[in-house]
Amino acid sequence: MENAMQxxxxxxxxxxxxxxTAAAQQPPPAPAHDIPERYCRQRPPALPxxxxxxxxxxxxxxxxxxxxIDTRFYPLGSCTMKYNPKVCNALAMxxxxxxxxxxxxxxxxxxxxxxxxxxxxxxxxxxxxxxxxLTPMAGAQGEFxxxxxxxxxxxxxxxxQRNEIIVPDAAHGTNPATATMCGMKVRELASGPDGDVDLxxxxxxxxxATAGIMLTNPSTLGxxxxxxxxxxxxxxxxxxxxYYDGANLNAILGKVRPGDMGFDVIHVNLHKTFSTxxxxxxxxxxxxxxxxxLLPYLPVxxxxxxxxxxxxxxxRDLPQSIGRLSGFMGNTGILLRAxxxxxxxxxxxxxxxxxxxxxxANYLLARLIEAGFDPACPGRRASHEFSLTLRxxxxxxxxxxxxxxxxxxxxxxxxxxTYFPLLVPECLLIEPTETESREELDxxxxxxxxxxxxxxxxxxxxxxxxxxxxxRRLDDVRAARQLDLAWRPASQ
Amino acid sequence: xxxxxxxxxDVRAMLGRIGAHSTAALFDEIPPGLGVDxxxxxxxxxxxxxxxxxxxxxxxxxGRPLNFVGAGAYEHHIPAPVWALATRGEFYSxxxxxxxxxxxxxxxxxxxxxxxxxxxxGLDASNASLYDGASALAEACLxxxxxxxxxxxxxxxxxxxxxxxxxxxxxxxxxGQGLVLEELPWCPQSGTTATEALAAHAGEDITAVVIQQPxxxxxxxxxxxxxxQARALGALVIAVANPVALALLKPPGEWGDGGADIACGExxxxxxxxxxxxxxxxxxxxxxxxxxxxxxxIAGRTVDQAGRPGYTLTLQAREQHIRRxxxxxxxxxxQGLLMTAATIHxxxxxxxxxxxxxxxxxxxxxxxxxxxxxxxxARTVFAGPRFHEAVxxxxxxxxxxxxxxxxxxxxxxxxxxxxxxxxxxxxxxCATETRTTADxxxxxxALESLLDRARAA
Numbered sequence: 005m006e007n008a009m010q011x012x013x014x015x016x017x018x019x020x021x022x023x024x025t026a027a028a029q030q031p032p033p034a035p036a037h038d039i040p041e042r043y044c045r046q047r048p049p050a051l052p053x054x055x056x057x058x059x060x061x062x063x064x065x066x067x068x069x070x071x072x073i074d075t076r077f078y079p080l081g082s083c084t085m086k087y088n089p090k091v092c093n094a095l096a097m098x099x100x101x102x103x104x105x106x107x108x109x110x111x112x113x114x115x116x117x118x119x120x121x122x123x124x125x126x127x128x129x130x131x132x133x134x135x136x137x138l139t140p141m142a143g144a145q146g147e148f149x150x151x152x153x154x155x156x157x158x159x160x161x162x163x164x165q166r167n168e169i170i171v172p173d174a175a176h177g178t179n180p181a182t183a184t185m186c187g188m189k190v191r192e193l194a195s196g197p198d199g200d201v202d203l204x205x206x207x208x209x210x211x212x213a214t215a216g217i218m219l220t221n222p223s224t225l226g227x228x229x230x231x232x233x234x235x236x237x238x239x240x241x242x243x244x245x246x247y248y249d250g251a252n253l254n255a256i257l258g259k260v261r262p263g264d265m266g267f268d269v270i271h272v273n274l275h276k277t278f279s280t281x282x283x284x285x286x287x288x289x290x291x292x293x294x295x296x297x298l299l300p301y302l303p304v305x306x307x308x309x310x311x312x313x314x315x316x317x318x319x320r321d322l323p324q325s326i327g328r329l330s331g332f333m334g335n336t337g338i339l340l341r342a343x344x345x346x347x348x349x350x351x352x353x354x355x356x357x358x359x360x361x362x363x364x365a366n367y368l369l370a371r372l373i374e375a376g377f378d379p380a381c382p383g384r385r386a387s388h389e390f391s392l393t394l395r396x397x398x399x400x401x402x403x404x405x406x407x408x409x410x411x412x413x414x415x416x417x418x419x420x421x422t423y424f425p426l427l428v429p430e431c432l433l434i435e436p437t438e439t440e441s442r443e444e445l446d447x448x449x450x451x452x453x454x455x456x457x458x459x460x461x462x463x464x465x466x467x468x469x470x471x472x473x474x475x476r477r478l479d480d481v482r483a484a485r486q487l488d489l490a491w492r493p494a495s496q
Numbered sequence: 497x498x499x500x501x502x503x504x505x506d507v508r509a510m511l512g513r514i515g516a517h518s519t520a521a522l523f524d525e526i527p528p529g530l531g532v533d534x535x536x537x538x539x540x541x542x543x544x545x546x547x548x549x550x551x552x553x554x555x556x557x558x559g560r561p562l563n564f565v566g567a568g569a570y571e572h573h574i575p576a577p578v579w580a581l582a583t584r585g586e587f588y589s590x591x592x593x594x595x596x597x598x599x600x601x602x603x604x605x606x607x608x609x610x611x612x613x614x615x616x617x618g619l620d621a622s623n624a625s626l627y628d629g630a631s632a633l634a635e636a637c638l639x640x641x642x643x644x645x646x647x648x649x650x651x652x653x654x655x656x657x658x659x660x661x662x663x664x665x666x667x668x669x670x671x672g673q674g675l676v677l678e679e680l681p682w683c684p685q686s687g688t689t690a691t692e693a694l695a696a697h698a699g700e701d702i703t704a705v706v707i708q709q710p711x712x713x714x715x716x717x718x719x720x721x722x723x724x725q726a727r728a729l730g731a732l733v734i735a736v737a738n739p740v741a742l743a744l745l746k747p748p749g750e751w752g753d754g755g756a757d758i759a760c761g762e763x764x765x766x767x768x769x770x771x772x773x774x775x776x777x778x779x780x781x782x783x784x785x786x787x788x789x790x791x792x793x794i795a796g797r798t799v800d801q802a803g804r805p806g807y808t809l810t811l812q813a814r815e816q817h818i819r820r821x822x823x824x825x826x827x828x829x830x831q832g833l834l835m836t837a838a839t840i841h842x843x844x845x846x847x848x849x850x851x852x853x854x855x856x857x858x859x860x861x862x863x864x865x866x867x868x869x870x871x872x873x874a875r876t877v878f879a880g881p882r883f884h885e886a887v888x889x890x891x892x893x894x895x896x897x898x899x900x901x902x903x904x905x906x907x908x909x910x911x912x913x914x915x916x917x918x919x920x921x922x923x924x925x926c927a928t929e930t931r932t933t934a935d936x937x938x939x940x941x942a943l944e945s946l947l948d949r950a951r952a953a
Contacts, residue, residue: 074585100555129537283833350541
């Protein structure tokens with residue numbers, strides 16, 4: 005018999021019965037509407053008709069088919085899956101914040117604006133930047149804002165030929181995609197063998213067409229870019245600007261600031277470093293910080309002080325702004341969660357984030373090396389994350405990084421990031437975060453070691469994993485070839 | 497140490513295993529002289545009790561005014577189960593479902609959401625969310641340029657009846673790729689886009705035409721005629737829609753003779769709190785022929801190795817983590833949790849409930865407009881059918897009126913003077929199912945006495 009927890013949950017449309025409804029949720033009937041028929045739809049939309057309990061049970065059961073931080077260790081590299089404190093959610097959902105219309109006058113929003121102004125100031129302090137705009141709604145939109153500001157800066161100086169953005173080969177895919185969205189050409193930069201930027205390759209890439217370079221530091225390999233000061237000097241000397249991708253900011257909070265490293269613009273992933281939820285794929289928030297020369301270009305709105313109170317500064321206040329990126333002021337509710345988190349941690353708590361996430365990563369790396377796994381950057385100190393290469397395991401046992409990842413799910417651990425960065429063969433990128441206990445890390449080492457033993461004795465077991473989840477490995481090829489993207493009665 | 501579980505003994509033992517003397521030693525690859533010792537500008541830590549008190553004080557300072565403004569964000573009743581379920585840790589603290597087997601819950605919700613958006617828009621395929629309505633419009637413009645195989649101009653006609661902030665956002669996001677967004681005028685009587693305005697572009701290479709229904713003024717556009725005219729120009733049609741209105745209105749997939757090519761908009765009205773401006777939920781749907789040009793994540797139903805149905809992210813070759821610089825968009829993180837909330841919301845309302853909400857919006861809006869224009873000093877500006885918003889012309893400047901209303905705990909609408917100076921003293925007002933007759937009476941009396949006083953002065 006199938007385990008009750010593994011039973012397939014029907015599509016909600018399959019639960020639907022004509023005429024059934026969650027009646028308590030409906031407003032009282034209104035008089036017939038006066039919209040002429042030619043504007044109207046002929047039949048109601050095909051939405052499911054279920055009772056309130058059916059809906060509650062359905063979505064509760066679906067939630068139980070997810071791994072999450074609240075239920076499992078989730079060591080996903082470059083994603084900073086740390087505990088999302090419950091209080092951050094509770095306070096962001098206070099009625100005064102939650103029910104407020106974004107276009108209500110600023111006089112009725114001074115409490116909110118005070119919080120957001122403090123958040124701007126705190127993020128400026130943490131990153132070493134002169135100004136901050138909170139409006140970008142995710143990391144990728146923060147990147148967009150950053151590159152758009154770099155573009156606007158060069159254009160503002162009449163320097164029109166700068167149309168290239170240099171991106172390391174280990175960068176997140178959003179970096180080159182962002183450069184393209186901003187109308188820039190992408191110039192890829194190979195990493196050196198130890199993970200640092202290859203300075204000779206950098207010199208070869210720099211030219212009068214260089215608009216800027218996008219870097220993550222610590223890099224996506226999980227090591228600190230030791231040449232950063234020299235990289236900044238050379239890029240600036242060539243007339244380019246430096247963009248800091250904040251994906252790995254957790255590693256250096258309160259220890260070293262991107263502004264001091266020479267970066268001109270940075271985005272911060274509040275849903276990573278400042279513990280706002282990932283929500284199954286968002287919402288994020290990608291606040292941007294800039295040095296003095298990019299200040300006039302910040303995306304609007306920005307919270308400004310106005311006498312004794314606060315208000316949103318807009319295009320009239322910042323006429324050179326790259327403009328608006330959202331319908332209102334970005335993901336405000338997420339910004340509030342980050343504000344709560346920062347105020348609870350304080351300056352000392354932020355430094356501890358860097359220290360303990362780094363401690364956890366280096367401990368885990370040391371233990372995995374003892375257990376016989378190969379680091380991708382031997383001899384380098386881990387930052388808050390590190391990568392392993394399972395090339396040897398793949399060769400000896402015919403078991404890939406993907407197989408290890410899937411088998412880990414059977415052991416109750418979410419898989420690390422796999423096959424990223426692309427330049428590390430059979431890569432696992434592991435980020436434990438500061439909120440995990442030593443016991444949890446030890447359990448993870450034991451699980452990976454056990455899988456390694458299984459790979460030697462019963463490779464099929466590992467290649468066929470997972471075995472204990474609601475589904476086994478899914479047919480991605482079929483998913484893409486026989487597209488089934490929406491439920492239709494005929495598809496049953 | 498908030499949220500850090502380590503005991504002193506843990507730290508000692510872990511450092512011993514690493515072979516480091518102190519945690520400071522773990523940062524020895526950072527070049528000397530680059531680090532900082534403190535973070536001036538970040539205040540000292542607060543306990544949960546202290547931050548709770550501070551946040552409650554600030555939230556209550558903002559009060560809970562009576563709301564008559566829409567202009568892109570709409571107050572609706574949100575069933576209690578929506579956020580009770582959406583904030584379950586299993587949804588709230590999960591990552592993007594890249595490990596499909598460990599994320600079937602989120603993936604099935606995405607599939608159900610896509611199904612519901614397809615049903616509302618009358619189109620084949622939806623993505624699993626974009627950031628918000630404004631950025632969704634920008635992405636739709638970029639998508640249209642990719643999807644239109646013959647057009648070379650990247651010219652997109654955008655009526656001035658489209659939300660003015662969204663137009664600005666679309667311009668800011670598409671400018672780098674050379675898109676040209678050109679305005680179309682509106683008819684002063686109806687407050688809608690005249691088909692003649694489109695016809696004036698006959699013979700030109702136009703990539704796409706944007707049509708918002710209901711438009712920013714709350715008026716209903718003649719979407720069939722505009723869609724036909726856009727097709728006659730050889731342009732694709734981008735529909736911008738309010739998902740609650742779609743319970744009553746003709747779905748974009750049925751506009752004109754062939755329907756719109758892309759529908760997008762703001763799904764905040766589907767169970768998402770006003771929340772001072774976000775996080776909201778951008779939606780987008782299209783016809784199957786354009787699905788490979790659509791940005792954002794898409795869930796698909798497939799089978800596992802045992803032949804059982806299951807869900808996975810699909811068509812990922814469109815996305816940045818695979819295609820990098822050649823991706824359809826740079827979007828990565830989207831609005832997963834809001835998508836979850838909207839799916840639960842739509843499941844609880846169903847077709848009958850959503851229709852009733854839309855009908856109540858229409859009824860309340862009519863009642864509001866009648867009440868506000870009953871006395872001298874306020875009149876409706878446009879004739880013709882509307883959904884739940886309306887433009888009122890006042891005899892006096894709008895800003896001081898709104899300010900005075902705010903002092904009485906009423907958010908009276910959106911001042912159109914800045915974006916549409918040609919309308920004079922114009923105010924955009926809205927009422928949804930959440931406004932009662934008593935609420936409307938409160939607003940009408942307050943406005944009347946303000947206008948009376950202004951007249952007397």
